[in-house]
Structure formats: C-alpha cells, structure tokens
Amino acid sequence: MRLSRIEMVMLSALAAGLTGCIPLHRHPATQPATEPMATTQPVATEDVGTATKIPGLAPKPKPFIALPGKIQAAMARPSTLLLEHASPDSPVPLSEYAKQPTHRLSAFHLHKGLTEVEVQQLMGLPAQLADTEDPWFVYRLNGDQELWLHFSGATEPVLDAADVVRGAEDGYIRDRVFSAD
Numbered sequence: 001m002r003l004s005r006i007e008m009v010m011l012s013a014l015a016a017g018l019t020g021c022i023p024l025h026r027h028p029a030t031q032p033a034t035e036p037m038a039t040t041q042p043v044a045t046e047d048v049g050t051a052t053k054i055p056g057l058a059p060k061p062k063p064f065i066a067l068p069g070k071i072q073a074a075m076a077r078p079s080t081l082l083l084e085h086a087s088p089d090s091p092v093p094l095s096e097y098a099k100q101p102t103h104r105l106s107a108f109h110l111h112k113g114l115t116e117v118e119v120q121q122l123m124g125l126p127a128q129l130a131d132t133e134d135p136w137f138v139y140r141l142n143g144d145q146e147l148w149l150h151f152s153g154a155t156e157p158v159l160d161a162a163d164v165v166r167g168a169e170d171g172y173i174r175d176r177v178f179s180a181d
Contacts, residue, residue: 076098076140078097078128078146079172080167080171081130081172082128082146085131086130087129087130087135089129090126090128091126092128094128097128097140100127100128102142103123104141105141105164105177108122108147108149108162110177110178112158113159115151115156115157116137116156116157119137119149119159123139136150144167159178161180162179164177
C-alpha cells in the first residue's frame with residue numbers, strides 16, 4: 001500500500017503527538033544522540049517520594065516580577081475627594097502622598113473621647129489635611145483607602161466622626177465608620 005505525501009505528513013504529525021513533540025522536519029533517527037530531550041519533569045531517585053531534576057535541564061530563570069504590594073505602593077494616588085479638598089496648609093505636600101505610610105483601620109482604636117493629640121502620637125502626622133475652615137485629618141489605609149478623621153472642640157479637640165473613603169469608577173465612596181452622636 002502506497003501512501004500519498006499528505007497522508008504521510010498527517011501520520012507523522014499523529015505519531016509526533018503520541019510520542020512527544022518530534023519535529024516534522026527531522027526524523028528521529030537523524031537527531032544527534034548528544035542532544036538532550038526537552039523536559040523539565042523530575043526524575044525519581046532511589047529514595048521513594050523524592051525527586052531530582054536532570055542536570056542541565058532546569059527551566060530558565062524567570063525575569064524579576066515586582067510584588068503586588070510594591071506595585072500598589074508605587075501607583076497609590078489620593079482619592080478624588082482628597083484631590084478636591086486638599087489643604088495647602090497640610091504638613092505633607094499632596095505630591096508626597098504615595099510615600100506616606102499605610103495603616104489598618106483597627107490600629108486607630110476609634111472611640112468616643114479620642115483626641116487629636118492621641119491619634120498623632122499613635123499614628124504620626126496625617127498624610128494630608130482637607131478643608132481649611134473645618135479640617136479633616138486624612139490617613140492612608142491599606143487597600144487604597146483613606147481614613148478621614150474630624151475633631152471638634154475648642155480647647156482639646158476630640159473625635160467627632162470618622163469616614164473611610166475609597167475610589168470608585170465615578171469618583172469615590174465614603175462610609176461612616178464612627179460617629180460621636
């Protein structure tokens with residue numbers, strides 16, 4: 001039985017798929033014996049349950065990939081609300097926002113009677129001040145969120161309200177997390 005050229009190519013492709021990626025332009029008998037097989041599968045040793053890789057067949061090292069946290073820190077931007085209401089009197093310029101530390105909301109221990117001085121002793125200076133007439137202290141939170149703290153009182157300002165602000169497709173979302181009322 002004589003096979004046509006197309007049938008031979010199809011059979012060799014089928015055989016290559018069954019035996020493991022033999023190129024169509026080379027016949028297995030014409031490959032040099034010193035060329036290693038392209039595999040990264042571990043080979044079992046005498047010890048049951050352990051495996052070692054064949055020397056010289058280790059996968060190529062992958063390029064350095066930045067960790068997600070570092071990418072997020074580099075891309076940190078103030079919320080739309082903060083961009084609109086940032087105070088020029090802020091101790092930290094808005095351009096330095098991404099360099100400010102992030103905190104967890106639970107670290108603030110929000111409670112009635114919490115003073116402005118206590119928050120600054122615990123967390124340091126805020127990342128930004130918002131609104132010059134009725135100031136809000138803005139701290140960066142994990143997950144690209146901001147904590148907005150409002151203090152009231154003439155002699156010793158105490159916590160009046162706290163909001164968590166996060167970005168949204170059309171601007172921002174503001175959630176009240178503490179109210180002294």
